[in-house]
Amino acid sequence: MNDWLPFRRLALLGFGLIGSSLARAARREGLAERIVCADRSVNVLDVARRLDLVDEAHADPAAAVAGADLVLVCTPVGAYAEVGQAIAPHLASGAILSDVGSVKQVAIRDLGPLVPEGVHFIPGHPVAGTEESGPEAGFADLFRDRWCILTPPPTAGEAAIARLAGFWQRIGSRVEVMDARHHDLVLAITSHLPHLIAYNIVGTADDLETVTKSEVIKYSAGGFRDFTRIAASDPTMWRDVFLNNREAVLEMLGRFTEDLAALQRAIRWGDGETLFNLFTRTRAIRRAIIDAGQEEAAPNFGRRPKGAVRKD
Ligand code: NAP
Numbered sequence: 596m597n598d599w600l601p602f603r604r605l606a607l608l609g610f611g612l613i614g615s616s617l618a619r620a621a622r623r624e625g626l627a628e629r630i631v632c633a634d635r636s637v638n639v640l641d642v643a644r645r646l647d648l649v650d651e652a653h654a655d656p657a658a659a660v661a662g663a664d665l666v667l668v669c670t671p672v673g674a675y676a677e678v679g680q681a682i683a684p685h686l687a688s689g690a691i692l693s694d695v696g697s698v699k700q701v702a703i704r705d706l707g708p709l710v711p712e713g714v715h716f717i718p719g720h721p722v723a724g725t726e727e728s729g730p731e732a733g734f735a736d737l738f739r740d741r742w743c744i745l746t747p748p749p750t751a752g753e754a755a756i757a758r759l760a761g762f763w764q765r766i767g768s769r770v771e772v773m774d775a776r777h778h779d780l781v782l783a784i785t786s787h788l789p790h791l792i793a794y795n796i797v798g799t800a801d802d803l804e805t806v807t808k809s810e811v812i813k814y815s816a817g818g819f820r821d822f823t824r825i826a827a828s829d830p831t832m833w834r835d836v837f838l839n840n841r842e843a844v845l846e847m848l849g850r851f852t853e854d855l856a857a858l859q860r861a862i863r864w865g866d867g868e869t870l871f872n873l874f875t876r877t878r879a880i881r882r883a884i885i886d887a888g889q890e891e892a893a894p895n896f897g898r899r900p901k902g903a904v905r906k907d
Pocket of ligand 1: 608609610611612613614633634635636639669670671672674677678695696697698720721722723724725726727728729730829831832836
């Protein structure tokens with residue numbers, strides 16, 4: 596790991612929350628001599644220049660990837676085929692092509708066939724994010740102490756995988772290599788289904804007729820507001836996740852629906868033991884997540900009541 600050298604030119608295609616966070620982190624850690632971005636939004640390119648986050652900001656992704664030795668696709672996954680077609684003829688031989696998309700089989704399906712000979716294709720996914728979007732929401736520490744999962748195809752070279760892993764480690768991530776199909780199954784339950792449930796519960800509350808919207812907002816601290824954070828996530832990104840991880844999400848949704856029916860039955864028949872046993876088991880999961888450093892132990896998700904002063 597000590598002989599790891601910075602990339603000459605890092606190209607970030609799609610410059611929102613994740614792309615701009617990568618630019619900030621890579622610049623702070625000196626991981627590339629030049630950092631360039633491309634985005635289809637003029638507004639985003641203006642922000643990238645105004646905040647001085649990159650050395651070059653392009654509307655044309657082909658111009659960004661020319662001469663780049665690391666290319667990271669950071670658009671929603673639904674744009675992969677279009678971006679891949681635009682950049683494929685311009686990728687430099689020896690370059691690493693990777694991405695940050697939340698679904699990995701789609702990267703292999705939509706980008707894989709377009710990758711020219713001599714380019715190392717190693718899809719990736721930083722399991723780190725917030726409910727915000729756009730370049731102004733990014734920050735350099737987003738990836739610190741989070742996992743980055745790489746899903747290289749069997750033909751990927753070890754040296755290229757190690758070089759890409761070194762990049763993620765230097766911005767603070769822990770790296771795991773996984774099969775793309777397995778990634779999509781794991782993330783279906785840890786990320787995609789929780790988002791679907793959050794979108795659904797917030798939608799249900801919004802549609803209620805017997806309880807008013809102002810009551811839902813007023814009493815949201817009872818649990819509802821924690822779902823609203825997740826349900827505020829980017830609509831384009833999440834539409835693309837569900838359309839492109841259909842099989843795994845439907846499988847997990849099937850399991851979830853069966854388990855929900857069992858809870859419904861337990862409530863109907865006054866089976867307190869079933870409820871108590873489940874709620875005890877789920878508490879232990881929360882403790883395990885805190886012990887693994889993926890969440891802080893502060894009660895109420897670290898929120899303090901308005902006006903409260905911290906004593907420590
Ligand atoms: P974001 O903040 O919405 O940024 C995405 C950017 O890509 C936007 O500026 C968008 O422009 C641009 N874009 C869309 N289609 C494009 C195209 N065809 N060509 C060029 N630029 C295009 O999204 P994000 O949160 O950074 O997410 C980016 C990727 O990271 C997604 O694949 C997502 O699955 C993955 N990811 C997200 C998170 C998270 O929590 N947010 C975590 C891990 C991984 P417009 O605004 O004009 O559409």
